[in-house]
Amino acid sequence: MPKPILLVTRKLPDAIEARASRDYDARLNPQDEPWSTDGAEIARRATAAKADGILGAAGDQFNAACIKALPDSVKVIATFSVGFDHIDIEAAKARGIVVVNTPEVLSFATAECAFTLLLMAARRAVEGEALVRSGQWQGWAPTQLMGVTLEHKKLGILGFGRIGRELANMARGFRMEIHYRDMQRLPPELEQGAIYHDNEDSFLSTIDMISMHVPGGAGTRHWLNAERLAKMKKGAIVINTGRGGSLDDAALIAALKSGHIRAAGLDVYDGEPKVNPGYLPLQNVVLLPHLGSATIETRDAMGNRALENLDAVLLKGAAPPHRVA
Numbered sequence: 021m022p023k024p025i026l027l028v029t030r031k032l033p034d035a036i037e038a039r040a041s042r043d044y045d046a047r048l049n050p051q052d053e054p055w056s057t058d059g060a061e062i063a064r065r066a067t068a069a070k071a072d073g074i075l076g077a078a079g080d081q082f083n084a085a086c087i088k089a090l091p092d093s094v095k096v097i098a099t100f101s102v103g104f105d106h107i108d109i110e111a112a113k114a115r116g117i118v119v120v121n122t123p124e125v126l127s128f129a130t131a132e133c134a135f136t137l138l139l140m141a142a143r144r145a146v147e148g149e150a151l152v153r154s155g156q157w158q159g160w161a162p163t164q165l166m167g168v169t170l171e172h173k174k175l176g177i178l179g180f181g182r183i184g185r186e187l188a189n190m191a192r193g194f195r196m197e198i199h200y201r202d203m204q205r206l207p208p209e210l211e212q213g214a215i216y217h218d219n220e221d222s223f224l225s226t227i228d229m230i231s232m233h234v235p236g237g238a239g240t241r242h243w244l245n246a247e248r249l250a251k252m253k254k255g256a257i258v259i260n261t262g263r264g265g266s267l268d269d270a271a272l273i274a275a276l277k278s279g280h281i282r283a284a285g286l287d288v289y290d291g292e293p294k295v296n297p298g299y300l301p302l303q304n305v306v307l308l309p310h311l312g313s314a315t316i317e318t319r320d321a322m323g324n325r326a327l328e329n330l331d332a333v334l335l336k337g338a339a340p341p342h343r344v345a
């Protein structure tokens with residue numbers, strides 16, 4: 021029996037490429053970057069290869085045109101990510117193409133990234149780093165670069181899913197008070213003492229810091245806008261490791277400039293890899309290049325999870341464990 025043909029759109033960790041090549045006729049790609057911004061090249065290559073499955077990633081555009089142009093041989097698209105807002109799910113359903121993702125294994129790493137940003141923003145790490153590197157640092161001084169402590173602050177978590185709850189665990193270690201907002205209240209064993217707000221205004225006006233963990237797409241577009249930022253306390257901190265589109269950059273830049281928002285930490289951007297140029301001169305924003313899940317351990321686990329799902333569909337004829345369409 022010939023092995024199923026698997027088109028891999030991006031460079032993946034060595035162990036994952038080795039596993040893919042062992043079990044599939046894998047068409048690997050040595051490049052980290054997407055082939056094109058419109059998904060046309062994915063469809064072209066899948067057609068040329070007569071691919072049975074595609075292993076893609078965030079940044080690949082599996083839009084309606086791409087999915088429509090895929091050959092009939094394609095039975096499954098696996099994304100090397102938990103987010104799937106880069107895949108037109110309705111178009112995939114219409115073609116009977118299964119879509120799978122990699123949840124759970126990246127929750128800790130992504131929460132760790134959010135917590136890194138929170139600490140860096142609160143403790144002015146970007147300004148401090150720049151001062152030392154510039155050679156201008158004159159030594160310890162009583163009022164130099166004072167930040168704010170996390171201890172006893174109220175951390176607002178928007179989206180209390182797996183990543184949000186991992187962040188809450190980390191924040192408890194820093195004696196923070198956890199507040200959250202979600203579609204509905206979670207059971208006590210998941211809340212673990214976190215305070216649920218069914219009222220958006222009470223949530224925004226209570227918290228000292230917000231960390232955003234909501235999916236991308238039309239339903240969350242520019243959720244954190246000028247009006248909601250204005251409802252937050254003066255001096256609050258904003259962290260986003262979810263999806264860039266859920267935050268209105270122009271509004272956040274204005275609030276960072278006015279000082280209404282003390283600092284921000286961002287790992288995701290609206291229309292990334294473009295970054296709103298208004299952030300670049302600001303010292304009170306930490307800017308990371310979408311590193312949420314970027315640990316060696318996590319990327320291996322994501323690759324293995326993607327392959328488990330592909331194996332189910334292409335090798336075992338079984339239901340994939342993490343199907344989103």
Ligand code: DGY
Binds near residue numbers: 078262312
């Ligand atoms: C995810 O897994 O969704 C990460 O944000 C990478 O896109």
